[in-house]
Amino acid sequence: RNLCPVIDPTGLVGCYRKRTQSAFAGRSGGEPGIFETALGKLGVLVCLDVEEDGLLQETAAQCRIIANPTHIPCAASGSWEIAVQSMQRRLEWWSCALGVSIVRCDLPPPG
Numbered sequence: 001r002n003l004c005p006v007i008d009p010t011g012l013v014g015c016y017r018k019r020t021q022s023a024f025a026g027r028s029g030g031e032p033g034i035f036e037t038a039l040g041k042l043g044v045l046v047c048l049d050v051e052e053d054g055l056l057q058e059t060a061a062q063c064r065i066i067a068n069p070t071h072i073p074c075a076a077s078g079s080w081e082i083a084v085q086s087m088q089r090r091l092e093w094w095s096c097a098l099g100v101s102i103v104r105c106d107l108p109p110p111g
Helices: 047-051 053-060 080-098
Strands: 003-008 011-017 033-037 040-044 065-069 101-105
Touching: 003 033, 003 040, 011 033, 040 053, 047 053, 047 065, 047 080, 053 065, 053 080, 080 101
Parallel strands: 040 065, 065 101
Antiparallel strands: 003 011, 033 040
């Protein structure tokens, strides 16, 4: 379903639903993922949402930190590292341009 719950010490703060469609996403969400936390406003963009410039700019305008949980299932092709390096350069550029920290939450495929 591509959902990201945001949890703090008091419990569930909210839940963000991925806004861009893909074959695996199911129905898309419509609201920006901005959540008030003890550290300030946290933005969430699930997976490929971060690659949509408009969504990234909209989210960055409302917070200082953006979490980007994702999964890149490229183990069979061996291109996981290449995909991550390419995205890293893009997110570094956007982070500087927009004045936000972007935390990409990804793990390499097993094996």
